[in-house]
Amino acid sequence: MRLKTSLLKESKHKELVSCVGWTTADELYSCSEDHQILKWNLLTSETSLIVKLPEEIYPTDLHWFPKTVGVKKQAQAEIFVLTSTDGKFHLTSKMGRIEKSVEAHKGAVLAGRWNYDGTALITAGEDGQIKIWSKSGMLRSTLASQGSPVYSVAWGPDSDRILYTSGRQLVIKPLQPSAKIIQWKAHDGVILKVDWNSVNDLILSGGEDCKYKVWDSFGHLLHCSLSHDYPVTSLSWAPDGEVFAVGSFNTLRLCDKTGWSYALEKPNTGSVFSLAWSADGTQLAGACGNGHVIFAHVVEQHWEWKNFVITLTKRRTMQVRNVLNDAVDLLEFRDRVIKASLAYGHLVVATSLQCYVYNSRNWNTPLIFDLKEGTVSLILQAEKHFLLVDGAGLYTFSYEGRLISSPKFPGMRADILNAQSVSLSNDTIAIRDKSDEKVILLFDALTGKALGDGKPLTHKQEVLEIALDQCGPSTDRKIALIDKNRDLYLTTVRHLGQEPKICKIGSMVHSMAWNDAANILCGIQDNQLTVWYYPSVVFTDKELLPKTLYIKDGSEFRRAPQVLNYIGTKVTLRQGDGSLVYSSVLPFPALLHEYSISARWEDALRLCCYAKDQSLWACLAGMAMANRELTTAEMAYAAIGELPRVQYINFLREQPSKESLLAHMLLFSGQVQEAEAAFLQAGLIYQAIQVNIDLYNWERALELAVKHKTHVDTVLAYREKFLQKFGRKETNKRFLQYSEGVEVDWEKIQAKIEMELSKERERAANTSV
Numbered sequence: 001m002r003l004k005t006s007l008l009k010e011s012k013h014k015e016l017v018s019c020v021g022w023t024t025a026d027e028l029y030s031c032s033e034d035h036q037i038l039k040w041n042l043l044t045s046e047t048s049l050i051v052k053l054p055e056e057i058y059p060t061d062l063h064w065f066p067k068t069v070g071v072k073k074q075a076q077a078e079i080f081v082l083t084s085t086d087g088k089f090h091l092t093s094k095m096g097r098i099e100k101s102v103e104a105h106k107g108a109v110l111a112g113r114w115n116y117d118g119t120a121l122i123t124a125g126e127d128g129q130i131k132i133w134s135k136s137g138m139l140r141s142t143l144a145s146q147g148s149p150v151y152s153v154a155w156g157p158d159s160d161r162i163l164y165t166s167g168r169q170l171v172i173k174p175l176q177p178s179a180k181i182i183q184w185k186a187h188d189g190v191i192l193k194v195d196w197n198s199v200n201d202l203i204l205s206g207g208e209d210c211k212y213k214v215w216d217s218f219g220h221l222l223h224c225s226l227s228h229d230y231p232v233t234s235l236s237w238a239p240d241g242e243v244f245a246v247g248s249f250n251t252l253r254l255c256d257k258t259g260w261s262y263a264l265e266k267p268n269t270g271s272v273f274s275l276a277w278s279a280d281g282t283q284l285a286g287a288c289g290n291g292h293v294i295f296a297h298v299v300e301q302h303w304e305w306k307n308f309v310i311t312l313t314k315r316r317t318m319q320v321r322n323v324l325n326d327a328v329d330l331l332e333f334r335d336r337v338i339k340a341s342l343a344y345g346h347l348v349v350a351t352s353l354q355c356y357v358y359n360s361r362n363w364n365t366p367l368i369f370d371l372k373e374g375t376v377s378l379i380l381q382a383e384k385h386f387l388l389v390d391g392a393g394l395y396t397f398s399y400e401g402r403l404i405s406s407p408k409f410p411g412m413r414a415d416i417l418n419a420q421s422v423s424l425s426n427d428t429i430a431i432r433d434k435s436d437e438k439v440i441l442l443f444d445a446l447t448g449k450a451l452g453d454g455k456p457l458t459h460k461q462e463v464l465e466i467a468l469d470q471c472g473p474s475t476d477r478k479i480a481l482i483d484k485n486r487d488l489y490l491t492t493v494r495h496l497g498q499e500p501k502i503c504k505i506g507s508m509v510h511s512m513a514w515n516d517a518a519n520i521l522c523g524i525q526d527n528q529l530t531v532w533y534y535p536s537v538v539f540t541d542k543e544l545l546p547k548t549l550y551i552k553d554g555s556e557f558r559r560a561p562q563v564l565n566y567i568g569t570k571v572t573l574r575q576g577d578g579s580l581v582y583s584s585v586l587p588f589p590a591l592l593h594e595y596s597i598s599a600r601w602e603d604a605l606r607l608c609c610y611a612k613d614q615s616l617w618a619c620l621a622g623m624a625m626a627n628r629e630l631t632t633a634e635m636a637y638a639a640i641g642e643l644p645r646v647q648y649i650n651f652l653r654e655q656p657s658k659e660s661l662l663a664h665m666l667l668f669s670g671q672v673q674e675a676e677a678a679f680l681q682a683g684l685i686y687q688a689i690q691v692n693i694d695l696y697n698w699e700r701a702l703e704l705a706v707k708h709k710t711h712v713d714t715v716l717a718y719r720e721k722f723l724q725k726f727g728r729k730e731t732n733k734r735f736l737q738y739s740e741g742v743e744v745d746w747e748k749i750q751a752k753i754e755m756e757l758s759k760e761r762e763r764a765a766n767t768s769v
Contacts (some may be wrong), residue, residue, distance in 0.1 A: 001243070001254065001262045001263065001298060001299075001300055001301050001302070002254065002262060002263035002265075002298075002299060002300050003245075003252060003254045003263055003265055003284065003296040003297070003298060003299075004296060004297055004298075004299045005252065005265050005267050005294055005295065005296040006294070006295045006296070007267055007268070007269070007292050007294050007295075008292065011288075011290060011291035011292045011293075012038055012047050012291075012293070013030065013032035013034050013036060013038065013291040013292075013293075014032070014034040014036075014291060015032050015033035015034040015291060016032060016033045016270075016273070016288075016289050016290075016291065017030055017031070017032045017033075017273065017274075017287035017288055017289075017291060017292070017293055018031055018032060018033060018058075018059050018060055018061070018273055018274065018287055019031050019059055019060065019061050019062040019082075019273070019274045019287055020062065020274050020275075020276045020285045020286065020287045020293060021062045021063060021064050021080060021276055022064070022276055022277070022278045022279065022283075022285065023064060023078065023094065024278075024279075025278045025279055025280050025282070025283065025352060025375075026041065026042045026043045026278075027039065027040065027041055027042070028040040028042070028276075028285050028293070028295075029050065029062065029064075029080070030285075030287060030293045031053075031059035031062050031082065031287075032059070032287075032291065033058050033059075034291075035052055035053040035054070035055060035057060035058075036049060036051075036052055036053070037049075037050040037051050037052075037053065037059075037082075037092075037096055038050065038293075040285075040293065040295075042283070042295065050095070050096035051095075051096025051097070056086050057082075057084045057085075057086060057088075057090070058084055058085040058086070059082050059083070059084050060083045060084060060085060060108055060109060060110055060111070061081075061082070061083040061109075061110065061111045061112050061113075061274070062080055062081070062082050062083075062112075062274075063080060063081050063112055063113050063114055064078070064079075064080045064114075065078065065079050065080060065081075065114055065118050065135075066114055066116060066117065066118045067279075078093070078094040079091055079092060079093055079094070079099065080092055080094075081112045081113075081114065081121055082098075082112075083104075083108075083109035083110070083111065083112040083123060084108070084109060085107075085108040085109075086108075087103060087104060087105045087106055087107060087108065087109060087125070088101050088102060088103055088104060088109065089101075089102055089104050089109050089112050089121075089123055089133075089137075090102075091137055100136075100137045102133070102137045104123050104125065104131060104133075105123065105125025105126065105127045105129060105131070106125070106126075106127040107125060107126030107127050107149075108125065108126045109123050109124070109125050109126075110124050110125060110126060110149060110150060110151055110152070111123065111124040111150070111151070111152050111153045112124075113153055113154065113155060114135075115155045115159035116155065116157075116158075116159050116198060117159060118135055119134075119135060119159075120132050120133065120134065120135070120140065120159070121133040121134075121135065121137075122143070122153055122155065122162060123153075124150035124151070124152070124153040124164060125149070125150060126149045127149075128145055128146040128147055128148055128149060128150060129142055129144065129145045129146075129150070130142070130143045130144040130145075130150055130153060130162065130164055131143065132175075143162060143173060143175070144162075144164065144171070144173060146166055148166060148167045150164050150165055150166070151165045151190070151191065151192050151193070152164070152165050152191070152192065152193045152194045153165075153194070154194050154195050154196040154203075155196065156172070156196060156217070157196070157197070157198035157199075157201055157416060158434075160174060160175055160176075161173065161174045161175065162174075162175070163194055163196050163203060164194070165190075165191040165192075165194060165205075166183070167190055167191070168185055168186065168187050168188065168189065168190060168191060168207070169183055169184060169185050169186060169191075170183070170184060170186040170191065170194065170203070170205055170215070170219070171183045172217070172219070182218065182219050183219075184219040186205050186207075186213060186215070187205065187207040187208075187209045187211065187213070188209040188211075189207045189208030189209035189210075189231070190207055190208045191205050191206070191207040191208075192206060192207050192208060192231060192232065192233055192234075193205070193206045193207075193232065193233065193234050193235050194206075194235075195235055195236055195237050195244070196217075196237075197237040197241040197244075197257075198241075198415070198416050199239070199240055199241035199377075199415075199416050199417075199418050200241035200257055200418065201216070201217050202214055202215065202216060202217070202222070202237075202241065202257060203215040203216070203217065204235045204236075204237060204244055205235075206231075206232025206233070206234070206235045206246060207231065207232060208231045209227070209231075210227045210228040210229065210230060210231055210232065210248075211224060211225050211226070211227055211228070211232065212225045212232050212235055212246050212255075213225065213259075214257070214258070214259045222258065222259065223258060223259025223260070224259075225246075225259065225261075228248050228251065229248075229249070229251075230248045230249035230250075230251065230271070231248065231249075231271075232246055232247070232248050233247055233248055233249070233271045233272055233273055234246070234247035234272050234273055234274050234275045234286065234287075235247065235275065236275040236276060236277055236284075237277070238277050238281040239277060239279060239280075239281045239375075239377065239415075240281050240377050240378070240418065241257055241418060242256070242257055242281075243255060243256060243257065243262065243281075243298070244257065245275050245277070245284050245286075245296075246275075247271075247272025247273075247274075247275050247286055248271065248272065249270065249271045249272075249289075250266055250267065250268060250269055250270065251264070251265070251266060251272070252264075252265040252266075252267060252269070252272060252286060252294065252296065253265070254298070256578060258560070258562070258576065260576065260577050260578035261578070262578070265296070267294055268290070269286065269288035269289065269290060269292055269294050270288050270289025270290035270292075271288070271289040272286040272287065272288055272289070272294070273287045273288070273289060274286065274287035275287075279375050280338045280352060280375040281298075281338070281375075281377075282297055282298055282315070282336055282337070282338055283295065283296070283297045283298075284296040284297070284298075297315055297336075298312075299312055299313065299314060299315070300312060300313070301340070303340060303341070303342040303347075304342070304572070305342040305343055305345075305360075305567065306567060306568065307322055307323050307324045308320060308321070308322055308323070308342065308360060309321045309323060310340070310342055310347060312337055312340070315336040315337065316332060316333045316334070316335065316336055316337065316351075317330060317331065317332055317333070318330070318331040318333075318337065318340070318349070319331075320347075320363055329363040329364075331349075331356075331358070331363065331366075333349065333351050333354075333356065334351065334353075334354070335351040335352040335353050335354065336351060336352055337349055337350075337351055338350050338351060338352060338375065338376055339376045339377070339378070339379050340379070341379035341380070341381050341386070343381040343516070343565075344381055344382065344383045344516065345359065345360045345361070346358065346359060346360065346381065346386070346399050347360065348379050348381065348386050349366075350371065350376035350379060350388065352375075353370060353371060354368055354369065354370055354371060355368070355369055355370075355371055355376075355388065355397075355401075356368050357386075357397075357399055357400075357401060359399070367399070367400060367401045368401075369397075369401045371388075371390070372390075372392065375390055375391055376388050376389065376390045377389050377390060377391070377414075377415065377417070378417060378418060378419065378422065380419065380422060380423070380424040381424070382424045382425050382426050382445075382470065383426055383470065383516075384398070384399075384426045385397060385398050385399065385404055385424075385426070385445065386399070386424070387422070387424045387429065389414050389417050389422065390414065391414060391415050392414065393406055393408065393412065393414050394406060394407055394414055394417075394422075394429070394431075396424075396429070396445050396446075396448070404445065404446060404448075405443075405444070405445060405446060405447055405448030406448050407429055407431075407443040407448040407449075408448070409431070409433075409441055409450075411433075411434070411435050413434055416434060417431065420432075420464065420465040420466070421434075421465075421466065422466075423466050423467050423468040423479070424445065424468065425445070425468040425469065425470055425477060426445065426470070426474070427444065427445050427446065427474035427477060428442060428443070428444065428445055428451065428468055428474070428477050428479075428493050429442070429443040429444075429445050430442055430443075430466050430468055430479055430493070431443070432463050432466055433456065437462040437463055438458055438459050438460065438461065438462055438463060439456045439457070439458050439459075440456060440457040440458075440459070440463060440466060440479070440481065441456045441457075442456065442457060442479075442493055451493065451494060452494060452495070457479070457491065457493075457500060459481060459483060459489070459502065460483075461483035461484050461485055461487075462483060462484045463481050463482070463483050463484075464482050464483060464484055464486075465481065465482040465511070465512065466479060466480070466481045467479070467480045467481075467512055467513065467514055467521075468493070468514070469514045469519040469521075470514055470515070470516055470517075470519070471517065471518055471519050471593070471597075472519060472597065474494065475494055476492075476536075477492070477493040477494060478490055478491065478492055478493065478519065478535070478536060479491060479492075479493050480505075480512060480514070480521055480535070482509050482510075482511075482512060485507075486507065486508050486509055486510065487504055487506070487507050487509070488504070488505050488506035488507070488509040488512065488523060488525075489502050489503060489504050489505065490502075490503050490505050490521075490535050490536070490538060491503065492539075501539065503538040503539065503542065505532060505535055505538050505545060506523065506525050506530065506532070507525070507526075508525055508526040509523045509524065509525050509530075510523075510524045510525075510560065510562070511523060511524050511561075511562045511563045512524075512563060513563045513564070513565055513566040513571070514566065515566045515567075515568075515590065516565075516566070516567050516568070517568065517590055518589065518590040518593035518594070519534075519535070519536065519593060520532065520533055520534070520535075520566070520585075520589055520590060520593070521535050522563060522566045522571050522585070523563060524554075524557075524561055524562065524563055524573075525551075526554075527554035527557065527560075527561075528551050528552060528553060528554040529551070529552040529554065529557070529561075529571065529573070529583055530549055530550070530551050530552075531549065531550040531551075531552075531571075531585055531589075532545075532548065532549060533548045533549070533550060533589040533592075533615055533616070533619050534548045534589070534592075534593075534618075534619040534622050534623065535548075536622070536626065537618075537619070537622030537623075537626075539626075539669060540622050540625045540626045540668075540669050541621070541622055541625060541645075541668070541669065542670065544618050544621060544622050547614060547615060547618035547640060548615055548618045548619050548622065549615065550585065550586075550615060552583060556581070557573065557575060557581060558575045558576050558577055558579075559575070559576035559577075560575075560576040561573045561574065561575045561576065561581065562574045564580075566585075568587075568590075569584050569585050569586070569587050569590070570582055570583070570584055570585075571583045571584075571585060586611075586613075588607060588611045588613065588616055589615075589616065589619060591607055592604055592607060592608075592616060592619055592620060592623070593623075595607065596620075596623040596624075596627065599627070599629075601624065601629055601631075601632040604620055604623075604632065605620070605632060605635060605636075608620050608636070608639070614639075614640055617636050617639040617640045618636075618640055620632065620633075620636040621633055621636035621637045621640065621642070621645075624636055625665070625668065625669075628661075628665060630649050630652060630653060633649055634646055634649045634650070637649065648668060651664070652664055652665065652668075656757065657682070657684075657763065659678060659679070659681075659682035659684060660679075660682070660684060660687060662678055663675040663676075663678040663679045663682075663684075663687065663691075666678060667691065672691070672695065672697075675691060676688045676691055676692070676700075679691065680704075685704065685708045685710055685711070686710070686711055686714075686753065686756040687756075688704055689701050689704050689705055689711050689714065689715060690714075692704065693714075693715065693718045696722070698715070698719055698722075698732070698735070699732075699734070701715045701718075702715050702716075702719075702734060702735065702738065706738070711752070712738055712742055713742050713743070713744055713745070713748070713749060714749050714752070714753070716735065716738060716739050716742055716744055717744045717746060717749055719735055720739075720744060
C-alpha cells in the first residue's frame with residue numbers, strides 16, 4: 001500500500017496554507033494566510049475562489065459540520081467552523097458567507113472541532129483555555145484552563161471525553177465533572193497535533209521531538225516512531241481506523257494503525273500543517289507551508305486468497321494474478337474503489353456508487369448492483385453471503401446480489417463498526433454493543449431478527465474481539481471472544497432458553513481467527529502461535545483441551561504479531577514491523593473434523609493410527625463423546641492413556657436405558673444440573689438422588705428425596721456412613737430432623753435400590769420392543 005501524490009506546478013495560494021477540509025469525496029476547501037478560501041473540484045480539476053476573508057482574519061483550523069449522525073442525515077445547512085488568530089471562531093456557510101463570528105479566546109484560537117453528532121463545538125486557544133459551545137455558537141462551559149497554549153484537541157469516540165495537549169503532556173478529560181482525568185507525559189518536546197479515532201479508539205500524537213506515537217485510550221504506549229528530521233506538524237486517522245497519515249517538513253507518511261509505515265513520500269511542500277481524509281478514506285489532502293495543497297490517494301492495496309493475489313493498481317483498476325499459472329486479469333471500474341474483500345471464492349468490491357461481485361472461476365462477468373449510501377466502511381464474507389456496513393446500517397447480500405436482511409437495534413452506530421466488533425457466518429451475525437461492550441448482540445443472518453428470545457449474550461468483562469466459527473449446522477454455531485483481560489472464551493450462539501455456558505479456553509490471547517473449512521481456531525497466545533484443533537471439546541471433556549493444542553514457538557515472530565486469516569492449512573500473520581509471515585498447520589485435524597461431521601469413524605481411527613499424533617487422538621476422543629460414539633471414544637481414550645475414562649465408557653455401556661445413558665453422558669461433561677433434570681424427566685428419581693450423593697451434594701439429595709417421598713432413608717444412610725468415615729457427628733438441622741423418624745436399614749435400602757434398577761431395565765426392554 002502506498003500514497004500516489006499530486007501537486008500543481010504553481011501554488012494557487014500566495015501564502016502558507018493552514019487548514020483543509022472535505023465537503024464530499026471529490027470536493028475540498030482550503031484556507032490560507034492570504035485570506036482566501038478556495039474550493040478544489042477533483043473531478044474537473046478546477047479551483048475556484050469561494051471568498052476573500054477580511055484582512056484581520058488569519059485562519060488556523062477548519063472543520064465541517066458532520067453530515068451524518070449514526071444512521072440519520074443532518075438537516076442543518078452545510079456550514080464549517082473556521083478558527084482564526086484574532087481570538088474568534090466563525091460559523092461559515094458553504095458559499096463563504098460568515099453566518100456568525102464569536103469572541104472565543106484571548107490570543108489565537110488554535111483548534112476547533114465539532115463532536116460526532118454535531119451537538120457541540122470545542123475550541124482550544126493560545127490562552128490555554130478549552131471551551132465548549134452549542135452548535136449555534138453559545139458558550140456552554142470552559143472545560144479546562146492551563147498556563148500553556150493548547151495546540152490541538154480531539155473528541156472521544158462517544159463525544160463524552162476530550163483529548164488535548166498540554167506542553168509535553170496529553171490530557172483526556174471526561175465531560176462529567178466528577179469523572180477521573182487521565183494525564184501523562186507523551187513526548188520530549190511540545191505536542192503539536194493529536195487525533196482520536198472513533199472506530200478503533202486509538203490516539204495519535206506528534207510533536208517537536210520529531211516523533212509520532214500511537215496510544216490506547218488509557219494512555220498506554222502502543223508504538224513510538226523513530227525520530228524524523230523535522231517536527232511532526234500534522235497527523236490524521238483514516239475514517240475506518242485502519243491507517244493514518246503523518247505530515248512533516250517535505251514529508252508525508254502512510255502508516256498502519258499499529259504504527260509501522262507503509263510508505264514514505266518526500267514531496268516539495270514545506271511543512272504540512274493540516275491533513276484531512278475524505279469520508280470514504282480513499283483520498284488525503286494536506287495544507288502545505290509553501291502555499292500548495294497536496295492530494296494523495298491510496299493505491300497498491302493487496303488481497304490474497306489461496307492461489308489469487310489482487311492488487312489495486314490505480315483508483316479504478318485492479319489486477320488479478322493467479323500464482324499457479326501466472327494468468328493476469330485486469331478489472332476496470334466506473335468509479336474509484338473504496339473497499340474490497342476476497343474470500344470463499346468471491347471478490348466483493350465496493351466503489352463510490354456500486355458493488356461488484358466476482359466469482360474466482362470467472363473474472364469477466366461481475367454481478368453489479370447500486371449502493372444506497374456511498375461510503376462502505378466494512379465488508380465481511382461468509383461462504384454463502386456477505387455483509388456490507390456503511391454509514392446508514394448493515395446489509396447482508398447473497399453472492400447473486402440479492403438483499404437478504406438488514407439487522408437493526410436500538411442505538412446502532414454503523415459508522416464505528418470494524419472487523420473486531422462484527423462477525424458473520426452462514427446463519428448468524430454477531431455485533432458487539434458499543435453502548436455496553438460486555439454485550440454481544442446476535443442476529444439471524446437470513447431474517448435480520450434477534451436470535452432466540454432476543455436476549456443478547458452478556459460477558460462479565462468488556463469484549464475486545466469476537467469471531468463466529470464458519471462450519472457445521474447452525475444449531476452448533478460457536479462464538480469465540482477475547483475480553484479486556486486478554487482471556488479467550490468460547491460459547492454457543494443458540495442455547496434454547498438456558499443460560500449460555502461461557503468457557504475459558506486461553507489466556508493472554510492478542511488476536512484470533514477461525515479456519516475457513518473446519519472449526520479450528522488459531523491465535524497469538526503470549527507471543528506463541530496456538531492452534532485449538534477442537535475448541536468445542538471444552539463442552540464435552542474440558543480436561544482434554546490442553547491435549548488438543550498445537551503450540552508453535554514464537555521465536556520466529558517479531559514483536560506483537562497479529563493473525564490476519566487462517567485459510568486451509570496456512571495461517572497468515574502480520575508482524576509488528578509490518579512484514580507478513582506464513583505458518584503452516586498439519587492438514588490432519590481438518591480431515592478429522594470432516595470425518596466426524598460425516599460420521600466416518602473408522603476412517604477417523606485409521607487417520608489417527610497413521611498420524612501417530614496424541615493431539616489427534618485427543619480430538620477424536622472429544623468428537624466421539626460429543627456424538628455418543630462410545631466404541632471410537634474408548635479406543636481414542638485408550639490411545640492417550642486415559643484409563644479412568646475408558647472405565648467410565650464401559651460403565652456407560654452398562655446403563656439399562658437411553659435416558660440413563662444420556663444423563664450419565666451429561667455428568668461426564670460436567671453438566672450436573674442438566675443430568676439431574678434428565679433423570680427427573682425420565683422418572684428416574686433414585687438415580688437423580690444417587691448422583692447428588694456421589695457428588696456429596698447432600699442437601700440437594702435430601703431435598704429431592706423429601707419432595708418425591710422416596711429414598712429418604714437411603715440419603716440418611718449414605719450421609720451417616722460418610723460422617724462415620726471421618727469421625728464426625730451430624731450438625732445439619734434438616735438431617736437431624738429427618739433422622740429422628742427414619743430407621744436406617746442397609747438390607748432394606750439395598751433391596752429397594754435393586755428393585756429400582758430392575759424396574760428401569762424392564763422399562764428399557766419394553767421400550768425397545
